[in-house]
Amino acid sequence: MKRNILLINPWIYDFAAYDFWLKPLGLLYIAGFLRKNGYNVHLVDCLNPAHPEFKHETHIKPPKRKSWGNGNYPKENIWKPEPLADIPKRYNRYGITLRIFRKELLGIKRPDLVFVTSMMTYWYPGVFEAIKIIRETLPGVPVVLGGNYVTLCPSHASENSCADFTIAGEGERNIPNLLKDIFGDDPLFIPDLSDLDSYPLPAFDLMPNKDQVPILTSKGCPYRCTYCASHILNNGFRRRDPIKVVDEIEYWNKLYGITNFSFYDDALLVDSKASVIPMLKEIIKRELGCNFHCPNGLHLREITGEISNLMFRAGFRTIRFGLETASVKRQIETGGKITNEELKETAAHLKNAGYRSRDIGVYLLCGLPGQAASEVRESINLVKSCGAKPIIAEFSPIPGTPIWKESVKASPYNISKEPLFHNNSLLSCRGEELTYEMYRELKMLARTGVRDRG
Ligand code: B12
Ligand code: SF4
Numbered sequence: 001m002k003r004n005i006l007l008i009n010p011w012i013y014d015f016a017a018y019d020f021w022l023k024p025l026g027l028l029y030i031a032g033f034l035r036k037n038g039y040n041v042h043l044v045d046c047l048n049p050a051h052p053e054f055k056h057e058t059h060i061k062p063p064k065r066k067s068w069g070n071g072n073y074p075k076e077n078i079w080k081p082e083p084l085a086d087i088p089k090r091y092n093r094y095g096i097t098l099r100i101f102r103k104e105l106l107g108i109k110r111p112d113l114v115f116v117t118s119m120m121t122y123w124y125p126g127v128f129e130a131i132k133i134i135r136e137t138l139p140g141v142p143v144v145l146g147g148n149y150v151t152l153c154p155s156h157a158s159e160n161s162c163a164d165f166t167i168a169g170e171g172e173r174n175i176p177n178l179l180k181d182i183f184g185d186d187p188l189f190i191p192d193l194s195d196l197d198s199y200p201l202p203a204f205d206l207m208p209n210k211d212q213v214p215i216l217t218s219k220g221c222p223y224r225c226t227y228c229a230s231h232i233l234n235n236g237f238r239r240r241d242p243i244k245v246v247d248e249i250e251y252w253n254k255l256y257g258i259t260n261f262s263f264y265d266d267a268l269l270v271d272s273k274a275s276v277i278p279m280l281k282e283i284i285k286r287e288l289g290c291n292f293h294c295p296n297g298l299h300l301r302e303i304t305g306e307i308s309n310l311m312f313r314a315g316f317r318t319i320r321f322g323l324e325t326a327s328v329k330r331q332i333e334t335g336g337k338i339t340n341e342e343l344k345e346t347a348a349h350l351k352n353a354g355y356r357s358r359d360i361g362v363y364l365l366c367g368l369p370g371q372a373a374s375e376v377r378e379s380i381n382l383v384k385s386c387g388a389k390p391i392i393a394e395f396s397p398i399p400g401t402p403i404w405k406e407s408v409k410a411s412p413y414n415i416s417k418e419p420l421f422h423n424n425s426l427l428s429c430r431g432e433e434l435t436y437e438m439y440r441e442l443k444m445l446a447r448t449g450v451r452d453r454g
Contacts, residue, residue, distance in 0.1 A: 021262035028202030069212025297322030369410035
């Protein structure tokens with residue numbers, strides 16, 4: 001008889017959260033893998049903004065959703081975890097209510113195993129809540145926890161989560177051994193880990209809310225920026241065949257009428273001749289009429305006139321880039337992924353292709369160790385002067401990154417011991433020179449005065 005595995009995408013517990021095309025892609029890949037190995041899979045998505053049971057939750061305001069698959073989450077104000085007690089901000093549970101979650105768990109066939117995913121390190125309270133309720137409602141069923149939080153904070157996860165197993169790293173790599181240990185099952189199918197095209201498609205059919213589909217054309221990144229965890233989370237840089245990526249897009253489009261897709265790559269544009277250029281040409285050729293969104297920062301350096309035109313024609317609507325800082329010194333110190341000259345050229349290419357200033361979002365890090373407010377201000381002004389839109393991205397320190405030691409030194413919080421202090425809203429590594437007041441002013445400055453010129 002087939003075994004049943006329950007997959008859980010937990011809530012976000014945070015001061016703020018916005019559904020910027022966010023789906024549990026890693027968990028859906030694992031579901032595809034499990035299915036291919038003959039397991040029955042069922043998913044409970046705690047972040048489903050459109051759960052039918054919300055009609056009975058009259059205390060919750062219906063969230064504003066956008067037609068492109070992004071928008072607000074339903075939310076409830078909750079108690080702050082003790083380490084955050086002094087932070088003068090409201091703390092929320094984003095997603096379905098606890099009652100709906102319990103009802104979901106009690107309404108399904110008892111599983112043989114539960115897989116729980118995790119994303120940001122500082123979102124672990126929502127993960128722990130899910131595990132606690134699973135233990136109450138499904139006593140005796142083993143719980144496995146994986147995902148980015150476990151990979152980045154393995155000891156914290158194994159010591160505090162109450163999961164039976166905590167598994168760091170790529171699921172496809174580690175789950176076969178786990179299934180052997182728990183059930184004695186030998187896998188029928190293991191993908192070639194060096195070939196992303198051998199992975200089964202993510203089991204997107206399990207998602208209750210099919211408003212958009214996330215796509216991954218590659219894993220990892222050839223750069224090594226000091227603040228980024230990409231190299232810890234991925235084993236090298238691997239890419240899919242660009243035509244197979246378009247086959248996947250067309251598949252979801254034909255099957256469910258999906259017209260919005262978001263790219264989750266760390267390095268979508270790198271090595272463009274072999275990857276993104278053929279992909280864009282194929283999307284245009286097939287006349288799919290879809291919208292594409294890149295919420296994660298793209299590499300400015302890779303943009304040419306040709307790529308800009310192809311992106312525009314293919315339907316790339318939301319484009320975000322990572323500049324991080326206009327300080328030449330810091331650009332070099334943190335990895336040298338971009339120069340200010342390249343930003344100017346890129347913005348001009350994108351404008352020529354038809355994008356407006358407000359379409360060209362450029363992320364700027366704020367709150368890096370030792371970073372002065374003037375550096376962020378100058379970065380904002382540079383982005384504006386190039387005819388693009390600056391977007392402040394608050395620095396979140398990540399264990400294992402090259403900048404980690406410096407972050408630990410700079411922070412008044414115990415970021416080594418407590419992942420809640422990695423929360424980007426805290427600006428936990430800012431120097432005294434960059435006050436919250438200044439940060440708010442910088443946010444305002446970034447938001448105002450982006451004009452469409454030329
Ligand atoms: C896409 C993305 C986003 C998207 C959202 C997508 C999402 N689902 O959340 C957007 C652009 C919105 C986003 C925003 C931010 N992000 Co982000 N994001 C990513 C990114 C690039 C990919 C995540 C992903 O889906 N990968 C693809 C899937 C296939 O992989 P996966 O989820 O890891 O799953 C695999 C394994 O983890 C494992 N696995 C997963 N679940 C399970 C479960 C079990 C049981 C097992 C065994 C295994 C397992 O197997 C899976 C398959 O191989 C990661 C970097 C990265 N390469 O992972 C950063 C990353 C997670 N983000 C990060 C950051 C800093 C942010 C921001 C704070 C940036 C900012 N300053 O504004 C914001 C915060 C958003 C918020 N609301 O607070 C950091 C993490 C910070 C932290 N402390 O945890 C990362 C690591 C990037 C970095 N800088 O290094 N992000
Ligand atoms: S280029 Fe982007 S994904 Fe690559 S290491 Fe730097 S920040 Fe990370």
